Amino acid sequence: MINSSSTESFILSSNDWILGPYFTHRYVYFYDIKQWSKYEQDSNEMFMNVEHLKTSLKKLLEYYPMIAGRFKCQADNTMMIEGDDGVPFVSASTNIALTDLPLSSKEYSCISDHPESLQLINPPDYIKPIEQPLFQIQHTRFTCGSVALGIHLHHYVADAQGYIQLIRDWAQLYKNPSFRPVVCHDRSLMMPTTAQLNQMKCRPDFDKPKPEFMGQTIDPHQPPSTLKIFRFGADELKKMKIAATEQLTKSDVAFVSTFDVLSAHLAHHVTLARHKCGGTTNIAQINIVTNTRTRINPPLPQNYFGNAILSSSLELEIEKIICEDNLGLLSSKIHQTIEEKTSDRIQETLAWIVVQPDKSKIWATFQWQRDLLITAWNKMGQYINFAFELDVAPKRITKPFGDILVGSAYFFATETNDESIDVMLSLTQEQMNNLEGNQKFRSYQ
Numbered sequence: 001m002i003n004s005s006s007t008e009s010f011i012l013s014s015n016d017w018i019l020g021p022y023f024t025h026r027y028v029y030f031y032d033i034k035q036w037s038k039y040e041q042d043s044n045e046m047f048m049n050v051e052h053l054k055t056s057l058k059k060l061l062e063y064y065p066m067i068a069g070r071f072k073c074q075a076d077n078t079m080m081i082e083g084d085d086g087v088p089f090v091s092a093s094t095n096i097a098l099t100d101l102p103l104s105s106k107e108y109s110c111i112s113d114h115p116e117s118l119q120l121i122n123p124p125d126y127i128k129p130i131e132q133p134l135f136q137i138q139h140t141r142f143t144c145g146s147v148a149l150g151i152h153l154h155h156y157v158a159d160a161q162g163y164i165q166l167i168r169d170w171a172q173l174y175k176n177p178s179f180r181p182v183v184c185h186d187r188s189l190m191m192p193t194t195a196q197l198n199q200m201k202c203r204p205d206f207d208k209p210k211p212e213f214m215g216q217t218i219d220p221h222q223p224p225s226t227l228k229i230f231r232f233g234a235d236e237l238k239k240m241k242i243a244a245t246e247q248l249t250k251s252d253v254a255f256v257s258t259f260d261v262l263s264a265h266l267a268h269h270v271t272l273a274r275h276k277c278g279g280t281t282n283i284a285q286i287n288i289v290t291n292t293r294t295r296i297n298p299p300l301p302q303n304y305f306g307n308a309i310l311s312s313s314l315e316l317e318i319e320k321i322i323c324e325d326n327l328g329l330l331s332s333k334i335h336q337t338i339e340e341k342t343s344d345r346i347q348e349t350l351a352w353i354v355v356q357p358d359k360s361k362i363w364a365t366f367q368w369q370r371d372l373l374i375t376a377w378n379k380m381g382q383y384i385n386f387a388f389e390l391d392v393a394p395k396r397i398t399k400p401f402g403d404i405l406v407g408s409a410y411f412f413a414t415e416t417n418d419e420s421i422d423v424m425l426s427l428t429q430e431q432m433n434n435l436e437g438n439q440k441f442r443s444y445q
Contacts, residue, residue, distance in 0.1 A: 001086035002057050006065035009082040013190035014353040015292075016156050016307045017078060020363035021130040023155035025163045028114070029386055029394040032098055033145040036392050048147045048388055050091045050139055056174040057087065057137070063181045064166060064305065067135040067157060077360040079156060081134070090138040092117075098146035103396045105414075111227045111398050111424075130154070150400075159307040160377050161291060166305070168385040175390060184301040190308055192351040200351040210352060225406045227399065227426045232262060234419035239444040240265055240327070247328025256331040259411070260338075262421060263288065263374050264330035266409055269441045270372055270427065271321045273434035284321055285371040287364075288312040288334065290341050297343035310349060311364050311373075312337045366405065376411040378421045383413055399424055 033039055033047045061068050069081040094117065102113045117140075134157055138150035153163050169181040192200065200206055232240075237258050244261040248254065267286050274284075290312045293300040300308055314337040321330065356362050366373055387393045395415060404410070410424040427435065435441055 002054060002061065002068070002089050003086040004061040004065040004068040004084045006061075007082075007084055008065055009080055010066045010069070010185065011187065012079045012081070012156060013187040013306060014192075014350045015190040015309070016187070017359050018310075018353060018363045019155045019159075019307055021156070025151070025153045025155060025158075025160070026400050027151055028398050028400060029149045029151070030098065030101070030103060030396045030398075031147045031149065031389070031392055032395040033147075035395070036389055038390065039145070047145050048139070048149070052174060053137075053139060053388070054089055056170060056177070057089065059173050059177065060166075060170045060181075061087070063169065063183050066185075067153070067166070069134060071130055071134070071154075071156065077358055081157070085133060087135045087137065088133050090136075092138060092140045094140055094142055096142060097144040098142045098148075098395075099144070105231055108396060108398070109228050109230070111229070111400070114398060130156075155307070158305055159291075159309045160375065161293070161380060162305045162307070164377075164380050164382055164385060165303065168381075171386055171388045174388045182303055184304045185306070186304075187306050189300055189304065190296075190306060190350065192347055192354060196347055197351050197354065200348050201355070203348070206348070206352065210349070223406065223428050225426050226429050226432050227404055227424060228432060229398075230423045230425060231414065232421045232423060233445070236442075236444045237262060237419065237421065243444070244328040244331045247325070248332060250329050251332035253332035253335050256328070256335050258419075258421075259376055259378075260331040260335045261327065262411070262423075263334050264327055266374070266423065266425070267321055267334075267372050268326065268330060269435055269438060270407075270409075270425070270431070271318055272438065273427065273431045274370070275318060275322055276434045277428075277430050281370050282318055283315060283370070284318050285367070286314045286316070286321075286334065286337075287366065287371060287373045288314075288338055289373070289375040290338055292341065292346050295341055295343060296346050310341060310346060312341050366407070369407075371407055373405065373408045374411070375409070378411040378413045381413070383415055384417060 031048060036047050038045055039047055066081045068084050068087050070083050070085045072080050072082050074080060094115070102108050132154070134154045136152040140148040140150070142148070151167065153166070158166065172179045172181070241256070241258050241261045244256055244264065248256065263286070271284050288311065289309050291308065292310055293302065293304065293308045296308070314333055316333070320326070353359070353362050382397060383393045393415065397412065399410070404424065404426040406426050406428060408426050412422040412424060414420045414422050
């Protein structure tokens with residue numbers, strides 16, 4: 001256990017509450033010792049030294065003391081972090097070499113091929129993750145000297161940008177003990193002021209229920225699923241964007257981003273794959289996780305550590321999503337949905353959450369049977385920022401098998417650090433078979 005010297009308490013913001021108790025950041029980072037030039041120069045050095053990692057983690061807790069704390073539910077069902085339970089750090093070894101794992105861009109498409117023993121300290125548990133430590137580490141050394149680093153951070157603590165900031169600062173402290181992270185912990189920045197709250201309450205539709213935030217219990221007994229990684233190359237994405245842009249004459253939008261287009265392409269083909277499996281619903285929802293740091297007025301500091309995200313939700317009839325030659329129109333609708341997340345809309349949502357009497361019921365809804373949840377990490381530098389040893393970025397980043405809700409898609413950068421995007425997608429096996437069996441899914445290659 002790595003402990004903090006602080007016993008400070010932290011009140012979570014209204015934006016933290018909506019993430020719900022079930023969601024965590026869980027990733028495994030694979031580091032190849034062959035990429036370490038220092039190893040050839042001085043064989044007495046140890047690649048990603050365990051003791052050095054623990055020392056730098058202890059230093060990290062001086063700047064992020066809450067990650068060693070524990071959750072406490074307050075009287076109004078809001079959450080806070082208090083105390084110092086410590087950070088579990090497990091050091092393990094395995095009797096295989098890194099080359100024994102399917103980690104090349106063509107081989108690693110199915111996450112289930114990776115041994116569970118490499119993944120994390122505690123297996124995914126959608127029932128009681130809130131009872132687990134907030135931050136957990138597992139360091140596993142291969143016979144060749146390479147390393148797998150499993151990291152778990154509860155989502156209540158921070159969103160993707162905050163998580164990457166945390167690990168980036170840890171990596172900097174590992175390389176340079178004199179490094180001093182600058183962190184903003186002021187979660188009141190994501191809480192409406194009294195004046196804003198009074199202003200919002202005067203709106204005639206303020207008390208109207210917001211179905212996208214009336215949480216429903218996640219069924220831990222989801223159907224058997226498969227998690228695969230699809231790599232969309234830079235040229236493929238360029239062709240896809242050109243095709244969508246040529247269709248924009250049918251919409252009111254003059255520009256769509258690569259993210260808009262890939263999201264639309266994915267929504268079309270995932271919905272089509274599900275539609276072939278049958279079902280009674282005629283409506284599907286596309287949920288885009290939107291970073292609000294620069295959308296809120298005034299903007300948040302870039303080093304804000306916490307959650308600053310809201311879901312931009314687009315609900316459409318399934319027939320409209322699966323309509324052929326609809327890439328441009330669907331891309332434009334996704335673009336408009338994201339742009340509608342203005343500072344005023346964000347402040348209204350946060351104020352509405354604050355006045356709800358039972359906060360335990362207020363978190364983002366998601367129906368795995370019909371909805372698609374898209375999260376974009378591809379421009380956050382999770383490869384280049386996670387180099388603990390000089391110039392040794394992870395060779396591969398994966399999520400543990402079974403640790404992503406059915407119907408979720410994560411956009412990741414690639415180890416090549418170009419314009420390509422890896423899409424981690426979880427579907428039922430039948431849906432995945434339908435998706436991969438559709439030649440048009442990769443028609444832009």
